[in-house]
Amino acid sequence: MSRISVPTTAPLPSSLRVNPSSTTVTKILSRLSRASLISVALDWLDEDNLSLATPYLRPDQDDDEEEDDGDFYPPASSPEELREEYLSLQNRKGSKRDILDRITTGDWRHGVSLYQLAIADLQYLYDHPTSQKWSAYNIVPLKAPTEDDDGEVQPLEADKTSLTIPRFHPSLFLKSLQAQILPDIKAHYNLDRHKTLPLLILRIFVIDSPYNTPLSLSSNRNMDTGSKTILIAFPDGSPNIFISKPTSTGPKGASESKSLRALLVEGIPKALSLPRQRVTLQSTSLTTRNLEGLLDRRGATRGNAAGGGWSIYADEKVKESPLSTVLPSPPLSDAAEEEEQGNGDKKRRKRPTVEERVNKRARLVAQARFGDTARVGDGKGVERVDLVMEDPFEIGGDDADRMDIEGEDDGEEAFRPNVRLTFHGSHVFAGIRQLVECGVIDGEKMPGWMTGEEGVTIGAVRNGRIRGHKGSGL
Template sequence: MARLSLPTTARLSSTLRVDPTNTTVIKTVNRLSRPSLLSLVLDWLDERNQSLCPPLLRRPDTDEDEDADDFYPPARSLSELRGVYEALQLRKGGRREVVDRVLEGDWRYGLSLYQLAMADLQYLYDHPGSLKWTAYRIQRLQTPGHEDDAEGPEIADKESVAVPRFHPSTFLQNLQAEVLPDVKAHYNFDRPKGMPLLLLRIFIIDSPYNTDLAVSTRHRGRPSLASSGNATTSFDTSRTIYIAFPDASPHIYISKSASAATSTASAAGEAKSLRALIVEGIPKALSRPRERYTLKGTSLSTKNLGAMLAVKGAGRTNAAGGGWSVYAGTETADLKADNPLQTLLPTPPLSDASSANNDEVEEGGDASSSSSRKRKRKPADPDAADDEKQVKRARAAAQARFGDAARVDDGKGVERLDVALEDPFPTAVPAPDNDDDYDVRRGTDAGEPPRRKSKGRKSILDLSLSQDDLEDISRERRRDRPDKEGEETWAPRVRLSFHGSHVFAGLRQLVEAGIVDGERMPGWMTGEEGVTAGAVRHGRIRGFRGSGI
């Protein structure tokens, strides 16, 4: 520990060691599986990580008798210690023996902040659904033309497509300057395998120092403080925040720890305030003189990073959800064929009727024979034929509305969709006195034929209540919410919440099964709006206008 510590605004160093008896260290190591922990320890023993993860090794001038009573005697060299863990990796055993050897043997003097960061990231890679991510759009602010305008509210430049330049070292320096002076943070960058994004882990500690005093839990001369339990409050796991920077995308993803919801109210509120502090500091760290940025919510939250990259990433699926996904192919053939900007239209395939006729000719034998020219006999059971047509129609509707998206095995599942319906309740039309009034109210002449009613079964509400009952209900409740024209309307409080491992894939299966009408369902049920929470008004969902374009 440093003999003299002064408050500073610098960030925490990755070489600071945390006592192995700390509860956070024990929890971080114990939640890893045995194979993951052994693989992580071998990464610590790599030559390139020795400056940040040095184990305890026996000194050359030490006698062997001095370590005779040690349950985990130190190894003589790094290669010898690496062989010990490789032997543990080859044989079966429990996780407890690996944890005890790490915390009580080879790293008995503590784990560095870099080692804790690697352990947290390893757990995140093993359990991708442990964090909930929220997408934000980086949007440029308008440059004020006059000094008086600079004191006014910030106005986003919606027409600008500028994206800030990101340099990790400069970003961390600017971000640390935005954090409170009595708060220190440890930053660690990592790039997940198979994902085009850069992951930043931020570990926040309440301390004005950036030395060993900030992470030490031993308070010499103050035993009451050491035994009070306040020594480990600065290592709460809810203070860990992850920020993902996708490649070539104007969006960033910020995590929300799941442990914050299960903690106490004071800890959850403190973690929420720290997260808000980081969110406010990110656009300031990305900004430059006369080039300011802000973060705008996109109403998209999910635990699946793959789904986040598909909707708010840099690929062609960014604004091509639902049925529009047929134009978002990534292969070379898809770029040539599935492109709506092509000047030459592709040759249309054979129609279903032509295909059916060809099949009949092949089954009948020679096309010139009299039997092949005869019409195919109808099936004996007409209900079975109708059911088969309905199944084909439902599958065609699902293919048209969802396209190539919303597959069960696509790995882009969204687990929750919350929608609030704010449309006014439809008012009941009074019964006409005569046929002429009915034609006038319908907007048609008396000589014109009446319009054909839309297909579909009647609503349950219409079947259970009479016309007079609907008029009374509408008249009593329309006063609750006036509309823009001054008329009194009423909108019921309806909230829809869909849960599951893949919400849109489940909706697609309902359409294919004929339970949901795929021809009349709204677009936000297909995922083409790119939001997981929003309010529907006049049939359109409001959640940053869906794709944000």
């Protein structure tokens, strides 16, 4: 290990090792189950990863194995032997603590590399898909700079008519992003292809140190009180990116994590920009722990602009379009209802009761308003929706007659109380759909944003329409 560390702008190398007794290492590994720990160890011992995850092995000259006396986890003689040992552990019963101790005090007692920590951290994401809170951002091209009559350059504006999407080249992007990171912190970058979803995940591990040597990681103060982790997901073929909420191990992690996220939101578009092709990031007011739900609303699917009842047109099997001259039969048509009852059945059917007709009407209304979306178990739900109601309240009598649609008349302001609504649940819009089907909510008078067709989780409602909140750009 070098005794002198010189500040540098280079990122932390993947081969850099961390003390196994570090709180950061223990926290990342202890979150995994026994089966996941064994799976991660086998990934480390793979031939493609072995150069960055070399285990502690018995020296070649140690033939008599005298040094192994008293060693609870004797070192293996080769990676192949160690791989066979972990494969045999898969078929044995045991505790997670045994595997964790074997990794930290046995096979990788000399240190766990940053690459190994990245693999273990992402394995936890695959085991627990809702462990991260993601926010979606839209990549928007900027117009070319212009000058006014006085010759002053005008601020860059978003080009909403442009269809240009910047090309993503991982190595160039990481090199450009590193230049945007502050010089007094160092980051380790790891790119990984998601196992089941069509997206690329970039894990950024940051420590508060200007050095990128083992000496900078030898101090537990740098690792355990100043380390932060943030994930960035790049969906395939989509002009959107997803950024997770940073996690920190320090006592001041909340404020520092917000600063790191703000720094990345500012630095990512600069790293994606090219000469004469600059872009910016705009919030979509969509935040959720469900990564699959984000892909459904902000991925490369046809459902991005077809939420709620419009989702029937996002199905590739449906050839019709709202602009076609011959429209498809709507869910509430008489023909569809008669077909459902069965015209060819000559048997006399029992006349439905009033309650049965009301329930059936509610289910058909829910089908018309939600389409094929918002179903329990579809894996695309959002767990929280926050709204601010800015519409004026009708107060009745002559006062109500004096209010126009904007809520003001003759200098008098309308009654606008501070009303905020928060919906909680594992699948908010599926819950609203069930309330419509049960007749608790009038689906015919329900506003469109309650079906989730706007694709936002944070917004303000004014004149019956939802808008992005706090400068989201919507």
